Amino acid sequence: MTAEELREQLARRLSADGHLRTEPWRTAVRQIPRHEFLRGGFFEWVDGSSPTAWAPVLPDEPTWLEHCYADTSLVTQIAGTIVPGDIQGRILRAPTSSSTMPGLVVRMLEDLQVDDGHRVLEIGTGTGYSTALLCHRLGDALVTSVEVDEAVASRARTALGQCGFTPDLVVGDGLAGHKDSAPYDRVIATCGLRTVPRELIEQTRPDGTLLLTLCGWLYSSELARLTVHGDGTASGRLLGGQISFMLARPHLPPPLGLLPDLDQSDERRALLGADALNDWTTRFVAQLAAPGAQRITLNRDGRTEHVLLDVGSGAWAVLWENDGGDWAVRQGGPARLWDAIEEHITRWRNDGAPPLEQFTVRVASDQLSTTWPGR
Structure with missing residues (x-):
């Protein structure tokens, strides 16, 4: 199949699965070539490997294009610097960057509830695919995307340029936002967060929206949509669906170090x-x-x-x-x-074990609280 046919097939699949719900985003998926953001290849999990091993899949391989349009996340960087072209054989290190599965990307973009004229801040450019979808929907001038990894940002900038997009791309700590282009109507983070950075609230207009994945070190995470209020607080609900992202690098857990004496207690x-x-x-x-x-x-x-x-x-x-x-x-x-x-x-x-969709999140005075009905 051609790339155009694969994009059409992907759009139909995402619509059938309920991820694509509105025509503007459906059109964007049909027109944005995801494979252009994967020209450097990706890593494929080696089935049955233990510990987990990864093998590179490069554009000259026959399965590459079809994989680019599968509804799956594709690892694009390992151990902070290693890309698919660096490896022959297998690698056993941990992934550090990926192209998120399209179904999750478009579900989040739909949940962001953008409208024409909205200015958007994206935390985590990654490959640039979701940035391109935002540019297609809103126009380059209204999209700012921040990526902490300079090499990842450079590859995204090249791919976006190949597709004709020139958003404001910033290399830096996305958790600090980007105040030069603030205030924003919408902020979306494509990484897991343990807390909601004060800067993101301050750089969002009152009644603006933050769409964030709240996570912890026990690795259960959920998507939260928060409304920013005029008093500097933010509140909203979890959206459910067991969303999972890599944690933002500043929010990674500390090394465990030496374990305590686990026998010295009743x-x-x-x-x-x-x-x-x-x-x-x-x-x-x-x-x-x-x-x-x-x-x-x-x-x-x-x-x-x-x-x-x-x-x-x-x-x-x-x-x-x-x-x-x-x-x-x-x-x-x-x-x-x-x-x-x-x-x-x-x-x-x-209290009846209410589902996560009924949990309320509130951020005030740099403190995040999450409660459920009855608590």
């Missing part, structure tokens, strides 16, 4: 087991109770132990399942992590 029967965190929504609620906690799994003394550690405070908890199916917990440090998580999850369940 143990008790746990009211909830670590398996409760396997559920996306329950894990999101747990993050609200322990926002600084990270989770790892250890095999010790012939059993699997689930460790939660807050590096900043030094608080920790370790859980394991006994032969009878009950769970036990041991906790240490200045706070009791699992006590807080158990209490928060139990309260949420007692």
Whole structure:
């Protein structure tokens, strides 16, 4: 199939899946060549590899063009600097940049609720594909996009130019916004955030919209649409759908360092087991109770132990399942992590376990609070 046919097929698929809902964005998907933003190739997960391995797919390979128009995210950078053309064979490092799956891109653009004449700030240019869609919808002069990685930004600038777009592209920390082009009617972030930066609120017009993915170090994240108010606060709802993005680099968790002595504390029967965190929504609620906690799994003394550690405070908890199916917990440090998580999850369940779409988010005085009906 030709690129034009593949774009048409992609637009039909995204419309059928409910991601594309309005004609302006449908037209943009039909006309913006995603493959132009993937000329450097992408990395493909090596099926069955453990640890995870990635192999490059370059434009001279027969499957490249078809993959460019699949509704899937495509990794474009690994370990902060490595691009597909740098590798022959496989690489075992972690991805650091990608072209987000088109279905998520257009769902977010639809949820942004732009109108003609709106000025938009995009946090995270990436390949530039979503930037191009914004330019097609609004015009170059109304789009500002910020990318922290200079090499990534340079490749996006080239691809956008090839497609005839010249938005305001800025290399810098997108979490600080870009006040030179403020105020904005809409702000959209294509990275995960643990907090809402004050600068983004200050650079958005009253009644303007922030569309952000709120995430934590237990890696449950959700899309939030917030309205900025004249008093400098912002509030809104989570939109649901289990949205997942790489965390913004300043919001990445700290190294765990040396683990504490996990045997130096009393143990008790746990009211909830670590398996409760396997559920996306329950894990999101747990993050609200322990926002600084990270989770790892250890095999010790012939059993699997689930460790939660807050590096900043030094608080920790370790859980394991006994032969009878009950769970036990041991906790240490200045706070009791699992006590807080158990209490928060139990309260949420007692309130009927409302879905994340019913959660309210409020940002005031640099503090972010998230609540649910009944709380």
